[in-house]
């Protein structure tokens with residue numbers, strides 16, 4: 001069985017739990033994590049925030065070769081034309097336009113706002129800020145973690161990593177900078 005865990009880097013310790021009990025809990029957690037298939041979920045808006053960047057990601061995914069992916073972004077499975085319409089629709093919603101302003105001008109304005117924000121923040125990486133996940137899907141092998149991820153990532157506000165990072169069992173020593 002797979003579970004979704006909210007991700008917190010520094011859990012606050014409970015004063016009611018003794019050091020011994022805390023140690024046992026940590027050891028149990030460590031053992032659980034040794035066996036997990038883990039997937040990472042991000043909120044949208046931090047990664048690939050506009051159509052041009054989403055397109056870039058689709059190209060990147062096509063070039064992944066034989067690397068195992070959990071699933072391509074839904075965004076990449078629809079035609080380029082449909083992507084434009086989808087983004088225009090989103091732009092209309094975002095700007096809450098009324099009257100005779102066209103969808104095209106709404107989309108253009110949204111692009112301008114995004115471009116302006118990016119040009120004002122020269123320190124941020126080109127394709128969105130790297131960040132730690134908001135939630136992890138944890139489960140034993142063959143416990144259905146992939147199915148849980150596939151259902152959750154249908155939501156448009158969810159961004160999930162393509163491959164399982166195996167941070168806790170194989171790459172923990174590399175630290176949080178690697179994990180981001």
Ligand SMILES: Nc1ncnc2c1ncn2[C@@H]1O[C@H](COP(=O)(O)OS(=O)(=O)O)[C@@H](OP(=O)(O)O)[C@H]1O
Nearest residue numbers: 002037038139140141142143144145146147148164
């Ligand atoms: N809802 C539901 N009910 C019953 N079984 C289900 C369900 N969802 C996924 N599955 C089965 O779970 C298997 C895949 O689990 P995982 O995604 O955890 O696999 S993996 O360990 O990450 O490779 C995989 O089993 P196998 O086909 O035997 O490999 C899926 O068929």
